[in-house]
Amino acid sequence: MLFAFELSGEHKTIPISEVCACLETLGAGYKIHLSLDGCLVLELENDIENDGENIIKSLVKRLAMTHHIIKVLGIGGGCEEDVLDVVSNNMPDLEGTYSIRVKRVRDYSSLNTESMERKIGGIFFKRGAHADLKDPDIQFRVILTEDKCIFGIMCGSIDRSAFEARKPHHKPFFYPGVLMPRVALALVNIAKPDTVLFDPFCGTGGILIEAGLIGIKVIGGDMQRKILLGAKMNLDHYNVDYSLMFEDACGMALGDNCIDAVVTDPPYGRSAAIKAQSLEYMLGKSLKEVYRVLKPGRRAVFISECPIEKLVQEAGFEVVELHIQRVHKSLTRRMLVLRKP
Numbered sequence: 001m002l003f004a005f006e007l008s009g010e011h012k013t014i015p016i017s018e019v020c021a022c023l024e025t026l027g028a029g030y031k032i033h034l035s036l037d038g039c040l041v042l043e044l045e046n047d048i049e050n051d052g053e054n055i056i057k058s059l060v061k062r063l064a065m066t067h068h069i070i071k072v073l074g075i076g077g078g079c080e081e082d083v084l085d086v087v088s089n090n091m092p093d094l095e096g097t098y099s100i101r102v103k104r105v106r107d108y109s110s111l112n113t114e115s116m117e118r119k120i121g122g123i124f125f126k127r128g129a130h131a132d133l134k135d136p137d138i139q140f141r142v143i144l145t146e147d148k149c150i151f152g153i154m155c156g157s158i159d160r161s162a163f164e165a166r167k168p169h170h171k172p173f174f175y176p177g178v179l180m181p182r183v184a185l186a187l188v189n190i191a192k193p194d195t196v197l198f199d200p201f202c203g204t205g206g207i208l209i210e211a212g213l214i215g216i217k218v219i220g221g222d223m224q225r226k227i228l229l230g231a232k233m234n235l236d237h238y239n240v241d242y243s244l245m246f247e248d249a250c251g252m253a254l255g256d257n258c259i260d261a262v263v264t265d266p267p268y269g270r271s272a273a274i275k276a277q278s279l280e281y282m283l284g285k286s287l288k289e290v291y292r293v294l295k296p297g298r299r300a301v302f303i304s305e306c307p308i309e310k311l312v313q314e315a316g317f318e319v320v321e322l323h324i325q326r327v328h329k330s331l332t333r334r335m336l337v338l339r340k341p
């Protein structure tokens, strides 16, 4: 059965990687059917009747960079005639009320979405269906992207307002220059945690909070006591299951092979918060420590401003993915997804 994931436009690669990693964490088999700008269509092994519904519910709770999940009824070309054909050839028999929304990704289509909604409404009307835009039984959706249209039924939407409410300056303890919650949760998902996630440069706890809110036990470490107290205030505020340590990421008080996943955002080049003899020493040493504490086969997501591939290799990691995020003129984050063989 095909499902379309309507992706956030805020990043090109992270949303795709997040969906795939989440499915792997949930143990759901999938194949990529189409990867279009703003829309990923996957063939899921579990259909709606065969545990698919639970998988969709779990995805809705976890995903950060997806807007909607759609059960695909038909896929076709992007011109008006093709869209209307796809809808009329794949429209199911309707018992209750419906709504239809047409969504265009960027400027791929020149079709007027409101006019298309009216024309599709005309097809539904001829088949005796009743529209209810406020409280429909079924919500149909058409996505127009690249040269295609994807027609289907909405089966899950992600509550994006919760991320807005957790922006760093809304938290009890605020410190500038931290990751936005959506990015933090997407990286947590990409790290594929089962039960325990560790952030050795945890700062105010932004990554730990996002992981804790999806039910992961979190461990954080930092070398500034004031910041650790701030992290404690924030983690208590969100009622997360956590442990915090005052520790040097270059020499961690954790045993070997005990952590499921690491996501971390160490200080960057110009930062006064580097508590080590040099940035390179800190990154190299902490990568070796992360490697030591991680279980074999598990992932670490390590953020840096400069390329650290040589240090990563020296620590023993394989590079799985690289995501680049341009934050502003003088800051580009490199997010390396690593795997301990």
Ligand SMILES: C[S@@+](CC[C@H](N)C(=O)[O-])C[C@H]1O[C@@H](n2cnc3c(N)ncnc32)[C@H](O)[C@@H]1O
Binding pocket: 175, 177, 178, 179, 200, 201, 202, 203, 204, 205, 206, 207, 221, 222, 223, 224, 227, 247, 248, 249, 250, 265, 266, 267, 268, 273, 274, 275, 276, 282
């Ligand atoms: C970019 S901030 C982390 C931001 C964090 N993601 C947040 O949500 O606030 C980097 C953190 O690394 C800490 N740090 C610097 N050197 C360290 C070291 N050697 N060991 C552990 N933490 C260190 C700093 O105190 C700072 O809080």
